[in-house]
Amino acid sequence: MTSNVLTGLQMDDEFLEVNDLDWFASYRDGALAHFATAGHGFVPDSVRVSMSKYELVYDYFHSLTEVFECEIEESHLEFFESEAKRERYLRSFVSMAKKGLYSYDAENEGYTLIAKPRGGLKLVDLPKEITAALGTISVDFSDNIKL
Numbered sequence: 694m695t696s697n698v699l700t701g702l703q704m705d706d707e708f709l710e711v712n713d714l715d716w717f718a719s720y721r722d723g724a725l726a727h728f729a730t731a732g733h734g735f736v737p738d739s740v741r742v743s744m745s746k747y748e749l750v751y752d753y754f755h756s757l758t759e760v761f762e763c764e765i766e767e768s769h770l771e772f773f774e775s776e777a778k779r780e781r782y783l784r785s786f787v788s789m790a791k792k793g794l795y796s797y798d799a800e801n802e803g804y805t806l807i808a809k810p811r812g813g814l815k816l817v818d819l820p821k822e823i824t825a826a827l828g829t830i831s832v833d834f835s836d837n838i839k840l
Contacts, residue, residue, distance in 0.1 A: 714736060718739075727796045731798060759791035761813060762791075763809060765808050793813040
């Protein structure tokens, strides 16, 4: 996903429509969350404003090791034709939850929780350059988030 050509640029609507982004934020209480846009999910201005900050945060979270146990929010899942399709869909959400983040997928006009860590990372656990680049969403933990 990272590209040196885009470094420092702001994300525009056209870019967001053609790219399925993973973006990250902290809750007000310091817990951390991952959001997958599916090419249509809302992306806050704090993420859109700088491609270089986005890439810094993206690369950091994707480089983390999976060390947490996680839970899948089964009631939030659609029906899958096969176990292989279910596992393929869940792969990135489970990976992020195992890295300590609450993991959401875009749905309608918001995001729905798909997987969550047992325990998890907090904002205070991150390097300063990541906390400086990371936005905060103005909610506490929720199964569904409207932004």
